[in-house]
Amino acid sequence: MTVSTHHDDSPGLSGRLRDLLHHVFGNQKSPTVYPNAPGNSAKPVPTGLADDIDKLGFKDIDTLLIFLNSAVKGVNDDQQFLLEKMIQLLAKLPPASREGKKLTDGLINDLWDSLDHPPVASLGKGFSFREPDGSNNNIHLPSLGAANTPYARSTKPLVFQNPNPPDPATIFDTLMVRDPAKFRPHPNKISSMLFYLATIITHDIFQTSPRDFNINLTSSYLDLSPLYGRNHDEQMAVRTGKDGLLKPDTFSSKRVIGFPPGVGAFLIMFNRFHNYVVTQLAKINEGGRFKRPTTPDDTAGWETYDNSLFQTGRLITCGLYINIVLGDYVRTILNLNRANTTWNLDPRTKEGKSLLSKPTPEAVGNQVSVEFNLIYRWHCTISERDDKWTTNAMREALGGQDPATAKMEDVMRALGMFEKNIPDEPEKRTLAGLTRQSDGAFDDTELVKILQESIEDVAGAFGPNHVPACMRAIEILGIKQSRTWNVATLNEFRQFIGLTPHDSFYHMNPDPKICKILAQMYDSPDAVELYPGIMAEAAKPPFSPGSGLCPPYTTSRAILSDAVSLVRGDRFYTVDYTPRNITNWGFNEASTDKAVDWGHVIYKLFFRAFPNHFLPNSVYAHFPFVVPSENKLIFEGLGAANKYSWDPPKARAPIQFIRSHKAVLEVLSNQKDYKVTWGPAIKMLSGDPATSFALAGDEPANAASRHHVIAALTAPKQWRDEVRRFYEVTTRDLLRRHGAPVHGVGAGPRTHEVDVIRDVIGLAHARFMASLFSLPLKEEGKEEGAYGEHELYRSLVTIFAAIFWDSDVCNSLKLHQASKAAADKMSALIAEHVREMEAGTGFLGALGKLKDLITGNDVHANGNGVYTNGNGVYTNGNGVHTNGNGVHTNGNGVPHAAPSLRSFGDQLLQRMLSQDGRSIEETVSGTILPVVMAGTANQTQLLAQCLDYYLGVGEKHLPEMKRLAMLNTSEADEKLLKYTMEGCRIRGCVALYRAVVTDQAVDDTIPCIPNKDDPTFARPLSNPQVAESARTLKLSTGTRMLVDLTTASHDPAAFPDPDEVRLDRPLESYVHFGLGPHRCAGEPISQIALSSVMKVLLQLDGLRRAAGPRGEIRSYPASQWPGQAGRPPRDPAWSGLRTFTSADQSAFSPLATTMKINWEGRGDL
Incomplete structure (x- = not known):
């Protein structure tokens, strides 16, 4: 056959196409065509490779290569238009092309593989939450893995087994029993706590019916059924039926009562976590998904509300549970806790689809098997302490009999009676003799004592002859159960999970004594039963990482396979484990x-x-x-x-609030008896030199530091104008840069919108710090610079929060680590600039200054700061931008003078460096960095809340404030400052910690109370019975105090008409910058900064909130979670303190993070 070639193709094209198609499809001969073959119509004669090549061109080679690459990688870059090019290629080929059919088949296969067949998730109401009995996990096999269904079988038992196997009692007495004098501690010093979790896991998926050993009474999923129950009735018994809560410190499983108290205490922690979660879910109410009924008689509505919270809370709590299993339990099992690695065995990994592999199935459900029921019996790890506890508990149940010698029937009868005598109502049960308090919970300190002792308790080692004698009847029953199940032999099971069979007893366990016993009982390794064989196997030695649990060899491999199956097969841990299903906050909280x-x-x-x-x-x-x-x-x-701290846990004294202005002033003015608490955090962030910084302590060195900082900040006469000009120009620039046209209901043709907190207020303060201390910012579209603007702002807020807002113990370590990294980076950048600045003070620096004098230009230029000239034209490397012509103008076309903070900042640094006896590094760490750390977040917080007030309750003042803002006079600016300070006072929330170092007494009152007509709790009422609220607070040494400047700001004794905006209050009367020796050293600068930003915002035409929640600050009354729901607040009076959420509501935040505003026009900025 002659091959024809297209006249446009190069001589090598045919060969290249032929080689490529051969590689893709192989060199196959065309099938023989028989002219008289049966059929309804003539079959087309397939064309060969030569005809295909005749139709294709150069571009088709690229298409085939892209297709092959996509098939191998499993990822298709649709920007390359592969699908369209493949269609073009296929359309060129002859209708009967053999290779074209294969390409079409491959394309169809690729399209088919893009989806799950059948789907593994459903929008059906019955699949939204976990069923109490575990059903509906697999949407196609609803009963798969449900409670009260038979166990599965993993391994086919083919080996002929002895009809007369060894006596179970003999097996226990020779291969299993522990000599009390020969306790073997775990080789990796694993604590009993790990095995308490193992007990919870085991009873989560294995609970054999005493009436029918083939039936599993619980589900085959890790759904925390020991806490939540195995069926609807058990679940309802542990629920309050209100607000999604569980009854305090309860759990469903009666069996857990018979275990060492640490198991119950572990479950109680999950109970408390669940109640914490549903409390926060109701508070955040993401997207309004938890609709609280408005009338008490809406029974159906309240039931829906309770169930939605409960079920979502359970999904989140189970999410944390499974992350603990994988992140703590499995990591310790694999000894990863001893290695500096974050790698973990997480079965939820997302696998890509490719030509070479298909992802492991997920969300297919699970059914536990009898073999794994036996694998998870780890009684040999019971510690000496728990051996004694269990022996005593069983002896008491047996009426004084020794459980090591009691008959199995007596033990089973005694355990049955023990469980029968446990109250059916979980709230009536006790744990380790603890007494429930009035709120239904146990005493925290007593529970913590149980946990502490369990953490310090070394568990036992795996291996033969290490099961406590008190477990004799239990183990005999286990052997009998395994025989009723007719399980496979040990070697058959090993082969099933991919291990080599034991070819000798020595291979099973090299201990000659064990080998001899096994040989006497079973004759051959192939005859050894599964359960006795596992108990007789040698334990794996430690490997770091690799082997931390050190169980028997077979167990080591089996439990990892089972963990993967349990997690990856569970729909609620895979395809349905999403932020949308469990809320953004819930997903983050459990992660x-x-x-x-x-x-x-x-x-x-x-x-x-x-x-x-x-x-x-x-x-x-x-x-x-x-x-x-x-x-x-x-x-x-x-x-x-x-x-880490190595101190044992210890109860901390409750925080004592100080509320009245008089008491606040008394405490903050007394440095002798009440000390600041910020020193350790400042030292952690900035090193030893920072211990003498103004805010780090109350010693003379700290006072000297304060005076030095104030002198350095306010020495230049022009500093007020410098700061005001910087903030006004910067705010306009940020509005121009981040504001965008908005359309929709209520929007006009010139309506613009901006996130005023995220993109204006926060960034203005961040730019100020960057410009003042030469922190290099990245310009838009460029990579030069150390920070993006938002990145710098987040760093400053993180550092500030670690010092002043570190109130969430759960996130404290994470906050400290992040803030330390941010502070180190910042310190290095400032120190580098200071060294460069110091080097520029010689001949070259003097020459540059002489040039400026000769040319008459006031130039302050570097890669980090703002440059200006006498005409006010400027660009920057630090966040202040020009328009297209390089000139900022106001509405009249008059150029704005550019801020010259670079020189101001360098002079400030020089003054700070003048402190005697300190190196550059010491000055940066001890003075400059702490000043940077203390100057952004609080200003953002105050101004955001001030603006929130005037756009809401205080909106009647906006017209007058706008009029003043447009005047641009010093008198008008002074009044605007008063308005700003009033807004900060009325809506700001500020509190300061102090530590009591000597026993003291403070007279205090409650100046304001909650307003019942204000659901936000942001607007208090003056307390009409303030005199009756007088109390003397007895403060013992070590007491932590929260000095509430918010309530002090609403105290009528200091601020008459506290709810009204009054411009006659002296500036020095405001307390939101603190009082006493530690009053904010930068208060004058902050006042100008806040009022300057406010002034520019007020100049916007039609300034208003954006419509809907976007224009609101999401905040809630701040309160400390007391550890369990239902506990009365320690101090129920109004505090005014608030907590906020991140923009996506995935986490709580100490300051407001987002609020959108609208205005009309943009060209006048």
């Missing part, structure tokens, strides 16, 4: 963070359950699965021992 504890996450459970007992960096809370003494050695090896 791990690789930057904290290498991905361990159990600390969240401890801190939410016991917020007042564990220090934020307590090793007891962060790493409870290894005893502290061993953790100390591990962390010393990792160089991280100093990051």
